[in-house]
Amino acid sequence: xxxxxxxxxxxxxxxxxxxxxxxxxxxxxxxxxxxxxxxxxxxxxxxxxxxxxxxxxxxxxxxxxxxxxxxxxxxxxxxxxxxxxxxxxxxxxxxxxxxxxxxxxxxxxxxxxxxxxxxxxxxxxxxxxxxxxxxxxxxxxxxxxxxxxxxxxxxxxxxxxxxxxxxxxxxxxxxxxxxxxxxxxxxxxxxxxxxxxxxxxxxxxxxxxxxxxxxxxxxxxxxxxxxxxxxxxxxxxxxxxxxxxxxxxxxxxxxxxxxxxxxxxxxxxxxxxxxxxxxxxxxxxxx
Amino acid sequence: xxxxxxxxxxxxxxxxxxxxxxxxxxxxxxxxxxxxxxxxxxxxxxxxxxxxxxxxxxxxxxxxxxxxxxxxxxxxxxxxxxxxxxxxxxxxxxxxxxxxxxxxxxxxxxxxxxxxxxxxxxxxxxxxxxxxxxxxxxxxxxxxxxxxxxxxxxxxxxxxxxxxxxxxxxxxxxxxxxxxxxxx
Numbered sequence: 001x002x003x004x005x006x007x008x009x010x011x012x013x014x015x016x017x018x019x020x021x022x023x024x025x026x027x028x029x030x031x032x033x034x035x036x037x038x039x040x041x042x043x044x045x046x047x048x049x050x051x052x053x054x055x056x057x058x059x060x061x062x063x064x065x066x067x068x069x070x071x072x073x074x075x076x077x078x079x080x081x082x083x084x085x086x087x088x089x090x091x092x093x094x095x096x097x098x099x100x101x102x103x104x105x106x107x108x109x110x111x112x113x114x115x116x117x118x119x120x121x122x123x124x125x126x127x128x129x130x131x132x133x134x135x136x137x138x139x140x141x142x143x144x145x146x147x148x149x150x151x152x153x154x155x156x157x158x159x160x161x162x163x164x165x166x167x168x169x170x171x172x173x174x175x176x177x178x179x180x181x182x183x184x185x186x187x188x189x190x191x192x193x194x195x196x197x198x199x200x201x202x203x204x205x206x207x208x209x210x211x212x213x214x215x216x217x218x219x220x221x222x223x224x225x226x227x228x229x230x231x232x233x234x235x236x237x238x239x240x241x242x243x244x245x246x247x248x249x250x251x252x253x254x255x256x257x258x259x260x261x262x263x264x265x266x267x268x269x270x271x272x273x274x275x276x277x278x279x280x281x282x283x284x285x286x287x
Numbered sequence: 288x289x290x291x292x293x294x295x296x297x298x299x300x301x302x303x304x305x306x307x308x309x310x311x312x313x314x315x316x317x318x319x320x321x322x323x324x325x326x327x328x329x330x331x332x333x334x335x336x337x338x339x340x341x342x343x344x345x346x347x348x349x350x351x352x353x354x355x356x357x358x359x360x361x362x363x364x365x366x367x368x369x370x371x372x373x374x375x376x377x378x379x380x381x382x383x384x385x386x387x388x389x390x391x392x393x394x395x396x397x398x399x400x401x402x403x404x405x406x407x408x409x410x411x412x413x414x415x416x417x418x419x420x421x422x423x424x425x426x427x428x429x430x431x432x433x434x435x436x437x438x439x440x441x442x443x444x445x446x447x448x449x450x451x452x453x454x455x456x457x458x459x460x461x462x463x464x465x466x467x468x469x470x471x
Contacts, residue, residue, distance in 0.1 A: 036471060037471070040469065040470075040471045043466075043469045044466060044469060047465060047466055047469060051465055071404075072404070075399070075402045075403070075404060076402055078399065078400060078402060079400070079401050079402025079403075079462075080402075082400040082401055082402075082462075083401075083462055083463055083465060084465060086459065086462075087462075087463070087464045087465045087466050087467075088465050088466050091466050091469075095471045099471060175326070175329040175330075175333070176325045176326040176329050177326055178326050189324065189325065189326060190326075191325055191326075266337060269337060269340070269341070273340055276344070
């Protein structure tokens with residue numbers, strides 16, 4: 001947890017050396033508002049930490065409650081993210097803006113120390129990034145649960161309409177198929193139920209991401225780094241970000257093929273598309 | 288260069304089929320017009336989705352064409368198909384101006400963030416998903432014109448912001464406050 005008291009030696013009048021000499025007690029004594037803000041942020045942080053596991057439990061349970069309506073469960077996830085963001089992540093920032101800052105300005109409008117604001121902002125940024133990671137992780141767990149369920153929906157007892165011989169269908173192809181009977185050569189049409197097909201477009205990407213979660217976190221870490229201003233450093237940062245992105249996208253797409261073998265046909269196209277969506281053109285990387 | 292055709296389906300037919308499906312036209316009617324069985328249709332849509340991505344990368348003008356067909360889905364063999372979709376003239380009776388469209392847009396957007404099914408929001412305004420899509424295309428063009436004029440642009444900014452805040456307040460009141468008991 002961020003300790004808001006750390007480094008907050010003086011809130012009002014403590015920014016300049018002359019003032020420090022005149023008001024030594026403010027250098028060592030935290031401002032009462034800083035103390036309150038610190039305690040407040042600690043409670044927010046604790047509630048945030050408690051809420052995420054409960055949120056995950058609620059999202060996963062929602063699939064049982066809604067009879068495996070994946071879209072409803074994804075909306076539940078979205079709703080929880082929004083609620084945590086609005087009522088916890090942004091809360092301290094609002095308190096700073098609406099309550100603490102005006103009070104500090106009232107005390108001394110010429111010498112507002114914004115260390116509190118920075119610390120509140122750092123905590124908010126940290127929680128926002130954690131929430132983003134949590135969302136991806138929870139979407140992955142939800143997808144795993146749905147994917148496992150979807151595979152049970154495939155009718156394994158599918159027989160030829162002419163000679164009644166058993167037919168072998170492609171198990172992880174999430175769409176209708178023509179299946180030619182090995183015995184009488186009749187072409188049969190296999191149309192799976194829609195919940196099975198939904199696995200192909202609603203959960204495979206999230207599940208593949210979850211399977212390479214450490215690479216995803218590294219990819220996001222690079223993207224969330226503060227932007228470098230120095231030209232050479234900025235170029236190195238972009239290079240590092242690109243490499244982390246490429247490693248993640250390649251691994252994710254390979255996992256996707258495991259989950260949905262037909263995705264192999266579009267691997268190159270999907271790689272270029274994904275990289276472009278993230279912000280890297282083909283001329284910036286080599287495979 | 289000749290236009291791609293996948294399993295006998297042109298781009299205009301692909302876009303029109305997507306629009307019709309999103310407006311609730313049954314898949315059977317779509318495949319009947321195109322003369323395709325379900326597995327071929329699914330293969331067609333999958334291939335066209337990829338091809339559309341490639342075409343977008345080459346020339347974004349294809350998006351405009353797709354949008355036009357989405358608003359008026361009468362491409363290729365759908366030109367003579369039964370009128371199963373709502374015409375843009377009828378939709379404009381329900382959503383007559385950019386202000387009304389902006390209101391619906393923010394309602395569904397904020398609702399989605401709070402876990403509400405946007406389809407239920409469209410229904411409040413007498414619309415379905417596809418009809419809203421058609422209106423999005425129409426008002427996207429209107430907005431592009433509006434932002435060229437400083438006065439109209441300023442007006443649009445104002446009601447855009449007003450509706451956003453309006454629905455954020457409404458849905459926030461309906462939601463749960465996880466930090467309600469934590470006081471500063």
